[in-house]
Amino acid sequence: MELSDLFWNASLQELKQGYILKSGSYICLLCGERIENGVIYQHESIFYEAQRYMRVHIEMEHGSVFNYLIHLDKKLTGLTDHQNHLLGLFYQGKNDKDIQQEAGIGSTSTIRHHRFALKEKERQAKIFLAMMELLKEKDQHAPAFVSPHKTAKMIDSRYDITQEEQADIISKFFPDGTDGRLKRFPPKEKQRLAVLREIANRLEAEKVYDERNLNQILKEMFDDYATIRRYLIEYGFIDRHPDGSEYWLKK
Structure with a gap:
């Protein structure tokens, strides 16, 4: 199975952690790196069991799962450049006043409005995902589509x-x-x-x-x-x- 298929077929929890356990190995959903389960790995004089070492790998190679996902093409994330920038600032733990000053946006109330809009987008996404899961149970005629590769420059x-x-x-x-x-x-x-x-x-x-x-x-x-x-x-x-x-x- 291609890495893109593993990525798109992963559960929300698997996407959040950035890896899956498959055929006795932890597979990084971001780059395909395989860490064999049951093996002890060493990094900078510290020994790690396989799952913990996969987390070390993600941190070393990708910074974080959030960092990787936020740099995906906006055709894949559905985010505007402005929303993408704000999400990055929110993830850094900055407060509304700091973000307002750094981004040069009108006021802190404007930042709060953007936070609300993103929460609304999250609520809509949850409902849509639930509908699609229910649809799978009923739609017997849905064709099996080939998953787009994650590095596609334009999804059309x-x-x-x-x-x-x-x-x-x-x-x-x-x-x-x-x-x-x-x-x-x-x-x-x-x-x-x-x-x-x-x-x-x-x-x-x-x-x-x-x-x-x-x-x-x-x-x-x-x-x-x-x-x-x-x-x-x-x-x-x-x-x-x-x-x-x-x-x-x-x-």
Whole structure:
């Protein structure tokens, strides 16, 4: 199962803690790091059991789960830039007067209004989640959608794709199987997304590739490797240094 699937299928409590226990390992929902349960891990001369070490990992690598989530694209969080900024200030424990001065907002009553608006958004979210959970029990015709990858730069109609559609597209453009070569680069956006997701799955999550190495891997899948590389970046599957010297899968 892809990391994005684990992320989107996690419960609220699992999202809050930032990890899940699966197949004998604690898996970080933010980056995919696996910590084997039952093993003792050492960090800076201190020994930790696996679950506690996963919390140490999240703190070291991500700062906090809140810090990670608040930096997700606003298409995923549903927050405006202004709301996002205020949430960050609230999380820092600052009072309304300090926030008013730092953000340059009219008055402390304005800050309180924003707090109220966010609480209202929370109440609406709880009701919506409850409705969706109840809907799952009744809606027998709901298609199984493919979860968008967490690093997507824009969530739009291209991501309206079911698991069945994904399988059909992969079968069409990889006629020799998922280990084979790409027959041709898809002309349609939704098809491109499905194909690029499959190509990204062939790259190693923790590996940093130099340009020559990445080009060679992509060329084994498709002759026009430069187009594949460009779209992998455009769709948010991979990232790179500004000089193009190194590439890696985004998490």
